[in-house]
Amino acid sequence: MLVVELCLAAPILAIINASIRLYAASRRTDALVRLIDGSLLVDTVLLRGNVLDCESEMARQIERITSGQMPGLGRLIYGSHAKLTKRIRGKQTVHALTWLGCPMHVEISMHALENGLQQLRVRTVRSGGLAWFVAAPLDAIAQMQYMDSNLVQPLVNLLERRTAQRQREALHNQTIEAQLRILQAQIEPHFLFNTLANLRQLYRTSAVDGESMLDHLIAYLRSAMENLRAEYSSVVQEMDLAMHYLAIMQIRMGSRLAYRFVVPDALLKHPLPPAMLISLVENAVKHGIAESSEGVITLSVARIGAALHVSIADNGPGISSVGGTGLGLSNIRQRLEAIYGSSACLEVGSPVEGGFTGTIIIPFEEGVVHADRIAG
Structure with missing residues (x-):
């Protein structure tokens, strides 16, 4: 009898979950779009740095997450470490992180903006099938918090340090160049003035x-x-x-x-x-x-x-x-x-x-x- 009750309860819970999602979609202008494309949570971050730097560092941080050396996701019923897959969507490379048994995965992409900044986009996405019904908001939140701690913040901090370092190097080079010009300018009149003084003295004799x-x-x-x-x-x-x-x-x-x-x-x-x-x-x-x-x-x-x-x-x-x-x-x-x-x-x-x-x-x-x- 208990098994039958559980079997009946699962569809009922799924219907309730779906109803809640549809109601939430009707209350927010962007929720319906997310409902259609499968997004649960979306986070965008602006990064300073050139495209190659941002993309290469993003890829390096993602590799660290999937290497097993980083802390796991920490959700009891899912795998601890994600598996990485890549696919091309338009002109962007989309990095997908999938945890074993988890009905949601994380998609990461980089977009170049017209103002020279790069936009990092991280979103949790339902994996399809029954995931539309069983994807849990708390699990999506946990995934986003995990990505913020292990990808977004380390990447932002690293790129800011690199940009600051390059600015310091550029300022240092400008300072050296100015110093060289000053030092060199000190020598030129030093020689010329002495020579002219000698010339004036020699013309007298x-x-x-x-x-x-x-x-x-x-x-x-x-x-x-x-x-x-x-x-x-x-x-x-x-x-x-x-x-x-x-x-x-x-x-x-x-x-x-x-x-x-x-x-x-x-x-x-x-x-x-x-x-x-x-x-x-x-x-x-x-x-x-x-x-x-x-x-x-x-x-x-x-x-x-x-x-x-x-x-x-x-x-x-x-x-x-x-x-x-x-x-x-x-x-x-x-x-x-x-x-x-x-x-x-x-x-x-x-x-x-x-x-x-x-x-x-x-x-x-x-x-x-x-x-x-x-x-x-």
Whole structure:
């Protein structure tokens, strides 16, 4: 008798359940649509980030849910972990999560909006058949709460962190770029003002030498103006600037200054940050051989392992006479760190034979790199 009563009760309960749903549908404008397409609960969330990021992270979070490593659904009569299936609906990929024995499943999709945001849509759907009668609202609510805790909130938080990180990186890059321009701009007038002061002084003593110095200054400016404010220069361009500067200083100092360049042809077009080499050369003249009776400055470039070494050596009194925290050396260190990070540095020291050497060390790049961005 009990079995018969239960068999009779089940259809009656189903009819009552269906009647309640039909009445609810008549009271809400969107409920009838949901009744027709099978939706029980629908949640939409706006996400910040590009389409690929949002879709890939959504797929990764869904895989975590179905991997068995996440907490289960927690409904006693259904399977704990969902099975994943995918299908294409229009232009969207719909991810469906189905729990064993559960008359509802969850559908997840991503939709790109015109304002650049992405819309995540999560809905519980009746699975068909008798599910229209036996789907329980409490189970649908439990599914949505489960998806909110294990998919929606982790995805929102991750994308917000990633967007914030990218904004910080963009701001950091802008700050570095501004810093490089400021540091570089500090070096340019530092050299030019000194040269003009020397030129004015020389014209008072020798018009011929003054004219020669002016020629070198014009050649320097002609060479420098195209790339002093550029992001990239080359070894040969920076050597050309250094040569004109040293020629100017040799006119002024006479036999007290000699210079030589040791640079393999294969390294002439290697990229080199602008205005660094001239700063080292100027430092060597001012601090290394200014008081010497026979000063010699040697500029050399060499590849050592995976690095390019650009060195300026003088035969002056050594490191004790050089201000290692002055404008020139300090600027070089800051600019190298900003451009290359920890993979570049400025080494200074006094060799055993005496004098002072400053060496710019940057990563070596195979081939003639950045040639299209080098002026000239």
